[in-house]
Amino acid sequence: MTAPLTEAEVSDGARAFLAAVGVAPEVLELRPDYRVIVMVAEGLEPGPPDQISEELLSHAELRARIALGGQAPDEVPQVADWRAAYKAFGAKPQRTRPSVEALLRRLDAGLPRVDRLTDAYNAVSIANLVPVGGEDLDQYQGPARLVRAAGDEEFDTTAHGEPAIEHPRPGEVIWRDEAGVTCRQWNWRQCTRTRITTATANAVFIIDGLAALGRDGLTAAGDDLASSLLRLSPQAAIASRLI
Numbered sequence: 001m002t003a004p005l006t007e008a009e010v011s012d013g014a015r016a017f018l019a020a021v022g023v024a025p026e027v028l029e030l031r032p033d034y035r036v037i038v039m040v041a042e043g044l045e046p047g048p049p050d051q052i053s054e055e056l057l058s059h060a061e062l063r064a065r066i067a068l069g070g071q072a073p074d075e076v077p078q079v080a081d082w083r084a085a086y087k088a089f090g091a092k093p094q095r096t097r098p099s100v101e102a103l104l105r106r107l108d109a110g111l112p113r114v115d116r117l118t119d120a121y122n123a124v125s126i127a128n129l130v131p132v133g134g135e136d137l138d139q140y141q142g143p144a145r146l147v148r149a150a151g152d153e154e155f156d157t158t159a160h161g162e163p164a165i166e167h168p169r170p171g172e173v174i175w176r177d178e179a180g181v182t183c184r185q186w187n188w189r190q191c192t193r194t195r196i197t198t199a200t201a202n203a204v205f206i207i208d209g210l211a212a213l214g215r216d217g218l219t220a221a222g223d224d225l226a227s228s229l230l231r232l233s234p235q236a237a238i239a240s241r242l243i
Helices: 012-020 025-030 051-068 077-088 099-104 116-128 215-232
Strands: 002-004 035-042 132-136 145-148 155-159 162-166 173-176 181-184 203-209 237-242
Touching (some): 012 237, 025 145, 035 215, 051 116, 051 215, 099 116, 099 132, 116 132, 116 203, 116 215, 132 181, 203 215, 215 237
Antiparallel strands (some): 002 237, 035 203, 035 237, 132 203, 155 162, 173 181
């Protein structure tokens, strides 16, 4: 189901993108409890970190510390669920951590401040104990699809400060479009091509949920993200789809 979240209407192109997002059956065979909210937002106001994004992230850091209650991130059920999902397709979560765990492990030092939009979705991730990714919608070639990799897909990244092309392992769970991998190992690392920058005005956000999060937890994270984006960009048009 696709539902508008604001009075402003997203473009036909954004709606078509949202409608075409897919999750392959072989991914659901690994985790039948998997649910995802995909959200498109147009007319965003990008830029470097500012007072609003700082407030969002600092408040989220406080919420995350309370949620952890002194536990290590991997002891929290919502994170442990993702570590189990990684192991199911052969990943080693102690080396390549689920994105939410990686962020939570940086709480003591404070999360990096990247840009307005990235800081907003990172805030939603740690506050709700859920993996959240954000990418530049205009850089996509075709819709986003969650699949298990053949192994020959291209993933553009950086290595030693230089552009590099990597390939996922066969069977790895990846997000991809027609051009290649957009995110490796479900939600571990995003590619360079579609990353959000200080010039991104149209974006797609992916909120991954497993059983420990609960249906209400996934919905709450989606509502949190939408309200955060509208606080940053009051004139934005936002729509989402639950799969």
